[in-house]
Amino acid sequence: MANLELRSLGNTGLKLSSVGFGASPLGNVFGPVSEDDSFASVRDAFRLGINFFDTSPYYGGTVSEKVLGKALKAMGVPRNEYIVSSKCGRYVDGFDFSADRVTRSIDESLDRLQLDFVDILQCHDIEFGSLDQIVNETIPALQKLKEAGKIRFIGITGLPLGVFTYVLDRVPPGTVDVILSYCHYSINDSTLEDLLPYLKSKGVGVISASPLSMGLLTERGPPEWHPASPELKAACQAAAAYCKENGKNISKLAMQYSLSNKDISSVLVGMNSVKQVEENVAAAKELAMFGKDEKAVSEIEEILKPVMNQTWPSGIQQS
Numbered sequence: 087m088a089n090l091e092l093r094s095l096g097n098t099g100l101k102l103s104s105v106g107f108g109a110s111p112l113g114n115v116f117g118p119v120s121e122d123d124s125f126a127s128v129r130d131a132f133r134l135g136i137n138f139f140d141t142s143p144y145y146g147g148t149v150s151e152k153v154l155g156k157a158l159k160a161m162g163v164p165r166n167e168y169i170v171s172s173k174c175g176r177y178v179d180g181f182d183f184s185a186d187r188v189t190r191s192i193d194e195s196l197d198r199l200q201l202d203f204v205d206i207l208q209c210h211d212i213e214f215g216s217l218d219q220i221v222n223e224t225i226p227a228l229q230k231l232k233e234a235g236k237i238r239f240i241g242i243t244g245l246p247l248g249v250f251t252y253v254l255d256r257v258p259p260g261t262v263d264v265i266l267s268y269c270h271y272s273i274n275d276s277t278l279e280d281l282l283p284y285l286k287s288k289g290v291g292v293i294s295a296s297p298l299s300m301g302l303l304t305e306r307g308p309p310e311w312h313p314a315s316p317e318l319k320a321a322c323q324a325a326a327a328y329c330k331e332n333g334k335n336i337s338k339l340a341m342q343y344s345l346s347n348k349d350i351s352s353v354l355v356g357m358n359s360v361k362q363v364e365e366n367v368a369a370a371k372e373l374a375m376f377g378k379d380e381k382a383v384s385e386i387e388e389i390l391k392p393v394m395n396q397t398w399p400s401g402i403q404q405s
């Protein structure tokens with residue numbers, strides 16, 4: 087079977103695997119995961135062609151970064167064969183996007199990850215900070231880290247899509263290399279699509295995270311803390327049950343839905359077992375060979391119609 091597809095990330099020159107490894111589950115965010123399972127998942131992901139691994143000091147209060155670092159080191163492969171992104175500004179004890187904090191943060195992250203540099207450092211969930219501080223203080227601090235060789239590229243992440251245009255309209259071109267959006271390119275919410283031409287015109291790479299809407303589009307359902315409304319949760323569970331009754335797997339259909347837009351460089355899915363890694367890679371390969379299951383997707387869209395594009399509040403300002 088063909089290799090997992092690689093896609094260019096904006097103007098960075100990086101080529102990311104279409105399926106990216108979201109390492110938040112390694113921080114036990116979706117329930118407890120043993121180190122053995124974490125290591126095996128990372129190893130298997132790399133073996134199957136996944137070259138992009140995303141983490142944050144926030145996930146599991148630094149546990150995700152530590153476990154990912156150990157797992158990558160244990161693989162013993164050359165550093166230029168995998169791409170690591172981490173984040174700054176969001177921590178278990180709160181948000182701090184000051185130049186001082188993010189400058190210390192990268193050293194702490196590199197120490198936990200056992201790396202000399204990360205490929206991408208992203209300001210984590212900027213809607214919880216002052217966007218003007220991000221523009222005037224945080225991003226200039228990250229540029230200094232770039233010059234120091236501690237990071238190769240700069241990114242921003244968040245839920246409300248308006249935060250991306252706010253920042254990108256105010257920074258010099260080429261300053262922000264990447265955006266990471268989440269829960270906005272899934273079967274139940276594809277609002278990121280409208281922003282893609284703008285991002286392309288700016289040469290900004292696009293990472294789309296949470297194709298399973300942080301567990302909504304799984305047979306198991308979302309974790310306790312999931313912020314969706316009860317009606318959105320119920321509609322997604324009805325869609326998952328419908329798929330199961332009809333011999334389909336909602337997570338596979340959701341992965342294929344997100345992967346089918348090639349303006350998205352990598353679809354970042356959280357994984358905590360070899361089984362999930364293998365299923366998600368297989369979903370991508372099957373999509374490349376046979377295309378999307380249009381009929382099943384429209385049946386799910388019909389079930390989700392009353393809650394389509396419904397999201398939830400995030401941050402201290404709504405853009």
Ligand code: NAD
Nearest residue numbers: 108109110116243268295296297298299300301337355356
């Ligand atoms: P997701 O939509 O990828 O869902 C993850 C959940 O689905 C986990 O419980 C996982 O075990 C399960 N899962 C994965 N594959 C499955 C399969 N084949 N069948 C059934 N269940 C499966 O949500 P996520 O983990 O929140 O997002 C992915 C990654 O994106 C994160 O790990 C993180 O790296 C990144 N992310 C970043 C931000 C941000 O920067 N603000 C926000 C969300 C996610």
